[in-house]
Amino acid sequence: IIDGxxxxxxxxxxxxxxxxxxxxxxxxxxxxxxGVRILASNAMIGEPGTRTILVGNGSTDSTSAxxxxxxxxxxxxxxxxxxxxxxxxxxxxxxxQTGIRVLRSSEILVGGSDPLERNLISGNMGHGILIDSDxxxxxxxxxxxxxxxTGRGEAPNGGDGVKIDKGSAVNRIGxxxx
Numbered sequence: 107i108i109d110g111x112x113x114x115x116x117x118x119x120x121x122x123x124x125x126x127x128x129x130x131x132x133x134x135x136x137x138x139x140x141g142v143r144i145l146a147s148n149a150m151i152g153e154p155g156t157r158t159i160l161v162g163n164g165s166t167d168s169t170s171a172x173x174x175x176x177x178x179x180x181x182x183x184x185x186x187x188x189x190x191x192x193x194x195x196x197x198x199x200x201x202x203q204t205g206i207r208v209l210r211s212s213e214i215l216v217g218g219s220d221p222l223e224r225n226l227i228s229g230n231m232g233h234g235i236l237i238d239s240d241x242x243x244x245x246x247x248x249x250x251x252x253x254x255x256t257g258r259g260e261a262p263n264g265g266d267g268v269k270i271d272k273g274s275a276v277n278r279i280g281x282x283x284x
Contacts, residue, residue, distance in 0.1 A: 111136035118143045131156040137163040140174040147181045152188040154222035159189045161200035171207035184215040191229035196255025199229030206235045212242040217249040219283040225249045228261035240273040
């Protein structure tokens with residue numbers, strides 16, 4: 107468990123600036139800004155068959171997110187098998203400000219065609235996923251957004267499930283295959 111509740115205001119629990127990092131099988135909680143901030147390519151968050159949980163991140167910073175991907179073109183970044191906003195047995199909320207925020211970035215995969223790659227993005231204060239500021243080629247596939255782990259119980263996000271804004275284009279939302 108990486109718990110940032112006592113870190114200085116405005117700090118992230120993780121900031122990735124190097125290429126090829128992989129974070130999985132842990133709980134990242136209560137950062138003072140972003141749970142994970144990605145500024146480099148080929149990062150992977152989560153791993154099928156493990157449980158990576160991001161909860162309670164950035165609750166006092168309206169621009170923060172559990173995962174923030176910023177300014178990474180041709181990124182090769184993936185987010186798979188991650189619970190964002192839910193903890194415990196997948197039905198208890200501990201909201202982040204926003205679940206996943208993508209800014210000025212491209213070639214990102216959120217989820218996957220295998221049910222083991224499914225992300226659970228629910229119960230956040232703002233949007234589940236925000237694709238913003240000219241982001242391109244973001245694929246959001248096979249996820250539960252606004253639902254609990256069963257896919258039947260409600261755990262709504264406070265904003266849109268998925269919001270695409272400010273010049274973002276050529277993105278794929280939905281489906282169960284790539």
